[in-house]
Amino acid sequence: MTEAPAFIENRTFAEIRVGDTASLTRTLRAQDISLFAAASGDVNPAHLDRDYAATDRFHGVIAHGFWGGSLISAVLGTELPGPGTVYLAQSLRFLRPVRIGDAITARVTVREKHEDRARLIMDCACLDAAGEPVITGQAEVLAPTEKVRRPRVLLPEIHLHERGAAWRKLVEAASVLTPIRTAVVHPCDALSLSGALAAARAGLIVPVLIGPQAKIVAAAMAAGESLDGVAIVDAPHSHAAAEQAVTLARMGAVAALMKGALHTDEILSAALAKATGLRTERRMSHVYALDVPHYRKPLFLTDAAVNIAPTLEEKRDIVQNAIDLCRTLGIAEPKAAILSAVETVATKLGSTLDAAALCKMAERGQITGGRIDGPLAFDTAVSREAARAKGLLDKGLGGAVAGDADILVAPDLVSSNMLAKQLIxxxxxxxxxxxxGARVPIVLTSRADGAEIRAASCALAQLFVHGDSTASPGAAPCPDTQPTEAAA
Structure with missing residues (x-):
């Protein structure tokens, strides 16, 4: 499409002749349909639902009819006659559907010119690339009588993002797998209980609810949820519930833990207990999976919840945990950016020294399965433009990671937590x-997380368990978790 002129200028009634014509061409994009639906409120599934549209008379998604009609209006308002035009009437006949990728030319031609009120009758048409009409009609307008020439208004940049779409795809991918038995720790409020039960209905988990039974039943009643057939392990309080959940994981009776209505410290204390916890040779760490509207793919951030000021050896495990998660989600060679404030090693910035050491550890096989680069500042980790501006791409210094990171590894918990909350x-x-890094993955949710986010976290755990050959299958029956009948 040619660049629009800097100015917009009309043609007055006196300048216009019968037979004068003007046109513009646009190619229909999927986002055009979404934008038109958002502006008009027309959410007819023929335009937005591919599965439905495949079964209707047009056998695929088509544009709203008035998307083409709006192109005619654009020609009238910007070209012929242009600014100052007043619409009086418009007739349209819709002859053919317009599909994504179709190049449509909207054309108007002066048919009649009437001196009364400077009135014009215009023939209108939208034509496809073959010149076949898809829309025809006639417009009646009042033409401007005074000359107008104005700077063309710059349109705002619009970025479309469907909230929750990434999580729905994740849940859909996980729901075809066998649900994993999951200990839900202290689900004693409506939100945490509903989230776990929603994940169960989605085929992600088989929940084992652990906590004070009376409180769990009360939470179910408050949420309008049924507990029929759901296993409940009665525990007197949240500390005991966390310890019982860890015991079940050690027995192989559950394949994952899920945080309910208790503090993170409580579940971590039980999991980290040296004699009775879920420690392995790998350091435990937290990984955020982020759906960021302006980033082109899922972004993973670590560690914002467990390791306060990790050592170099602990950072090795933190990086490896994140890489392992990404690989189980189908990212063949995850790109991990080790973050600092600059892209060069500086002895006064310890995070740059750790970044350089981690890269060398990856070269020597101490970190496997992904590409590692650092130090990288946040901008050069996620923006190719920033990486190019700083010379990382031209010099080949950023490797394949700069500007295209899958994983962001922050220097410590404070910076990681702040970055996560800024992005959110x-x-x-x-x-x-x-x-x-524990014997089983632990689903760690925020108190503010809704059911969709909780289900997405369960989907992550399910995909990780099924993708990790060392994970406990959680299929063994648990002698202390027979279903307790409880009415909600």
């Missing part, structure tokens, strides 16, 4: 999360 609250990101 300022950039509109949605975040699911897991703790890895």
């Amino acid at each position: 609250h300022l950039a509109g990101a949605e975040a699911a999360g897991l703790i890895l």
